[in-house]
Amino acid sequence: MSSVPASLLTGFTYVMESFMIASPPVKSADEELVALARDGDHKAFEKLVERHNQKAYRIAFGFARDREEAKDLSQDAFLKAFMNLKKFDGRSGFYTWFYRILVNVCLDYKRRRGRRTDEEFNEAVENQLDPNHGIAPTVALDEQVLASELSRKVGVALEALPPKQRTAFILKNHQGLSIKEIAEVMQTAEGTVKVHIHRAISALRQTLAELA
Amino acid sequence: MTAKESAKSAACAQLEQDLVLLHYGELVGAEKMQVAAHVEGCPVCADYLKELADLLPKTVLTDEPPHVFWQDYNRELRQKMANLAEGGPWWRKLISKPWSMPVLATSAVVALALTFTFGNGFWRNRDVPPPVDEAILEVLPMAENLDFFRNLEVLDALELLELMGEENKGAA
Numbered sequence: 001m002s003s004v005p006a007s008l009l010t011g012f013t014y015v016m017e018s019f020m021i022a023s024p025p026v027k028s029a030d031e032e033l034v035a036l037a038r039d040g041d042h043k044a045f046e047k048l049v050e051r052h053n054q055k056a057y058r059i060a061f062g063f064a065r066d067r068e069e070a071k072d073l074s075q076d077a078f079l080k081a082f083m084n085l086k087k088f089d090g091r092s093g094f095y096t097w098f099y100r101i102l103v104n105v106c107l108d109y110k111r112r113r114g115r116r117t118d119e120e121f122n123e124a125v126e127n128q129l130d131p132n133h134g135i136a137p138t139v140a141l142d143e144q145v146l147a148s149e150l151s152r153k154v155g156v157a158l159e160a161l162p163p164k165q166r167t168a169f170i171l172k173n174h175q176g177l178s179i180k181e182i183a184e185v186m187q188t189a190e191g192t193v194k195v196h197i198h199r200a201i202s203a204l205r206q207t208l209a210e211l212a
Numbered sequence: 213m214t215a216k217e218s219a220k221s222a223a224c225a226q227l228e229q230d231l232v233l234l235h236y237g238e239l240v241g242a243e244k245m246q247v248a249a250h251v252e253g254c255p256v257c258a259d260y261l262k263e264l265a266d267l268l269p270k271t272v273l274t275d276e277p278p279h280v281f282w283q284d285y286n287r288e289l290r291q292k293m294a295n296l297a298e299g300g301p302w303w304r305k306l307i308s309k310p311w312s313m314p315v316l317a318t319s320a321v322v323a324l325a326l327t328f329t330f331g332n333g334f335w336r337n338r339d340v341p342p343p344v345d346e347a348i349l350e351v352l353p354m355a356e357n358l359d360f361f362r363n364l365e366v367l368d369a370l371e372l373l374e375l376m377g378e379e380n381k382g383a384a
Binding site: 042046049050057058061062065067075078079083150154157174179194195198201202204 | 229232236263267270271272274277285292297
């Protein structure tokens, strides 16, 4: 029995692979769901929500520092995305486009609301430290008090930041997005994002030192 | 502070942004090695980096809602999406119909016309006397001298009688 030389087999395989029609790039799960949702499939959009709701909530919470407000803001962002899905052109990923909407919703809310009073900050922070709210119920009382005070000061300091610095800082520090991702969400250059983050941190250090 | 120390401090100030990027792991390759090497030999920058590592995590207020929160969250969102799909509140549904604007406009015009037609003088302030016609004002003084007008009538009648008398004489 004659055996085909290995080198011939390898060459044959190489030729066949080079002539094979490349299969179309695999669509991401998000893109498939977006395509279905644009055709009116509500279930597809609900799946998109399930994939992104926790991250969206955390971003909104970074801005609002209050559970109910964060819930409302993230839901508003999802509704806006739902209403404007036909305008999504697919040039960026769905999450980039959606997080842009979410950030704008959060910033609009802050602009309308203005700065919170110290009492509102204290109440929001105390709610978060309530054992029924699901945060660290086993932390000692004095640590809770210190944490509450620091959180209040941080909230004041964050509110004092200009919107773009606050956005860049929250997305980087709280959410761990990369500089590149933040630049896509904010539709600006990566160098600009770096400057915003640096200035935000400088301002926070100064404000927290003044509040100490 | 000596000139050397000032220059070093200024250089460190310029490196702050790179130190922030180093803290967040955004520096790579040669740039990362260069900054890391500087930090090893610079206590100011090392302290700054340590301060970042200490402070920045504390600025994050986390929240981990319970499972029931997410059930309510998804249910509420589904409800809001369903409301949107239905077109929202009744007034929005009404104005979205193609015939609604012409009907509303026509109704408004008819209402205005009826108001002006039947409501003429309705909203007049009754404490204020109605405006008097200017023609009446001109005639009023004369109307007060009715005797004068009666005398004029008599004179007209006398003239007529004289004319009639002259005609009769001519005929005779």
